[in-house]
Amino acid sequence: MPRPHTPILSPTRIRATALALVDRDGLEALSMRKLAAELGVQAASLYSHVPTKDDLLHDVANEIIGRVDVSGFDEGWRPGVVRWARSYRAALAEHPNMVPFVARGPARRDASLRMADAVHGGLVGAGWPPREATMIGAAVKYIVIGAATSSFAAGFSDDAQLYVERYPHLNQAHLLREHAEEVDEDSFELALEGLLTTLDAKHEVV
Structure with missing residues (x-):
């Protein structure tokens, strides 16, 4: 009798x-x-590869964050932040169910710490004081996490009558679902540009 086939784990x-x-x-x-x-x-077969569920989730998060592009800081702090923020959002938006875990912070996760190190180094190297660089990193993370967690526009009903009868200032809200991707993209860019405009003025006096 041939031996039963056991799937190879990696x-x-x-x-x-x-x-x-x-x-x-x-x-x-x-x-x-x-x-x-x-x-x-x-289940016992898994434990020789990964000790705990939490370790596994950190491994998965490492893989996701490892795709984020932090190379733009060679061109200046502003291009670096823009490239990082867009890439960060794109990586998380592919896996929104993982966002709550990633959002907890880097802990000892290598990819997240390397990302934070590159961002902080890029900002400090461009003249931002360390405290300000930390705050910029946090502010971008807040925008990215919010944008990646869910769609604002897709959360509305496409029932026009609902809004007309009860919420007159939302009389176009039923159209949001149809244009959700565009609205969400433009809203993310608006928030990012608002932050960058504030930082442009602040950087002049740093």
Whole structure:
């Protein structure tokens, strides 16, 4: 009799399957037992590759944050912030169910710490005091996390009558869902530009 086939586990396959599970079912749905079932193995088999669920989530978050582009600071602090913010949002928006975990902070996560180090170094190197650089990093993160967590425009109903009868100042809100991607993109850029305009004026006197 041939020996039963056991699926080969690798860190890459474990991370990819865990991320697909979170994307599909949500962060709270991830468990080592459920992940093992998705992989076709026993839960005990996973622990030789990843000690805990929290470690696994940090590995997945590392992979997502590792895609963020922080190379723009060679061109100046403003281009660096713009490229970083857009890339950061894009990376998180692909996996919105992971955003609550990523938003907790870098802890000891290598990719997040490398990102923070590059951003802080780019800002300080451009003349921002360390405290101001820290605040800029935090402000951009707040904009990015908010933009990546959910769609503002898609959260409205497409029932025009609902707004006409009860909320007259929202009489065009039923159109937002149809144009959600454009509205959300433009709104993110508005928030980012507002921050940058404030920082432009502040940087002149730093």
